[in-house]
Amino acid sequence: GDPNSIGGQTNYKIIGIEPGAGLMKQTRDALKKYELNNWQLVEGSSAAMVAELKKAYNKKEPIIVTGWSPHWMFSTYDLKYLEDPNNSYGGAENINTIVRKGLEQDAPGAYTILDQFAWKTSDMEEVMVDVTGGMDPSKAAEKWINANQDKVAEWTKGAQTGNSESIKLVYVAWDTEIASTNVIGKVLEQNGYKVTLSQVEVGPMYAGIANGSADATVSAWLPSTHLEYYNTYKNNFVDLGPNLKGTKTGLVVPKYVDINSIEELK
Ligand code: PBE
Incomplete structure (x- = not known):
């Protein structure tokens, strides 16, 4: 050439x-x-x-x-x-929240919070900028939560407080997902849940929610980016819709x- x-x-x-x-x-x-x-x-x-x-x-x-x-x-x-x-x-597409079947019965408060979780690109970028600057992701999440109590209140509105039930969130080590998972994880923790964040590959992320070994992810890029994974597993999880709109x-x-x-x- x-x-x-x-x-x-x-x-x-x-x-x-x-x-x-x-x-x-x-x-x-x-x-x-x-x-x-x-x-x-x-x-x-x-x-x-x-x-x-x-x-x-x-x-x-x-x-x-x-x-x-x-x-x-x-x-x-x-x-x-x-x-x-x-x-x-x-x-343009969205990032959706996907949870395992049965989570609504087993941890209704966590289900409500995950269902109500929605934020904007500018919110997510605030967390990402801090993490890129070297701040520990959980610290960056805490900082964002403290500065955005009004938004967090909307997510937790009407949600039952947890009884220390375990919630396992799965995510991939993409900057976007490190930010969102740390934020929602901390919010669930503040509302009475025992939260673990588990970093996996994208295939196992979907498989884990479908087979119930994981509870939720806020990392589903739809409708195009993860179309194949979505179609493979969609009968075995609950799609709670977009938590962020307008990705590319x-x-x-x-x-x-x-x-x-x-x-x-x-
Ligand atoms: N990404 C970031 C992911 C989704 C989030 C675009 C790298 C992907 O390609 O699956």
Whole structure:
């Protein structure tokens, strides 16, 4: 290929994240749809992706990563999503709360709080910014809760206080989910539950709720990013609907990279 093309400059590599992430499936589909046969999607982790981005950005080198919003990287760096005319990434979506069958009977107060949990991108970003700055996630969650008692009161409205029942929340180590899980976990704790946060891969997250070994997750990206997991397990969990609206996934580049659409990678 042309060494001066974007492909030549990046060695035809797109920096991905955890192999099981919905975003990776969307990207594999995009490579097919846009016929980007020369390109390689590099598997790794969200942390490694961000490290690569930082390295390239500081040297003003071209780089293409798989990205999503909300994410602190958009406030730290000048970035843009590549246009996606084939709609491989499904447009704006939501993050839903999903709980195991039977939780409503076993821990009605926790169920009510999880059902009423809803916040905005700007709320989540406040927690993410503190965590990225080095604050312990549980401290960042506590700080947000203390500063947002009005919102928390809406989530806990009418909820029975727990009797030290155990609640196991499962999540994946994405920055978004670290923030939300720590916040809702702390709120449940303050309302009488014994909460454990368990970090897993995305497949086991859905499987755990479906088989009842976990109680809830606030990390279900729908309707597109986790469509396959959702369809596989949907008869065996309860979907409590969105806790955050208006997320996005796609291919992301620094603004200094001179392309605007995925089509231009060809
Ligand atoms: N993400 C962040 C996840 C959902 C949350 C976009 C990396 C995924 O791709 O499955």
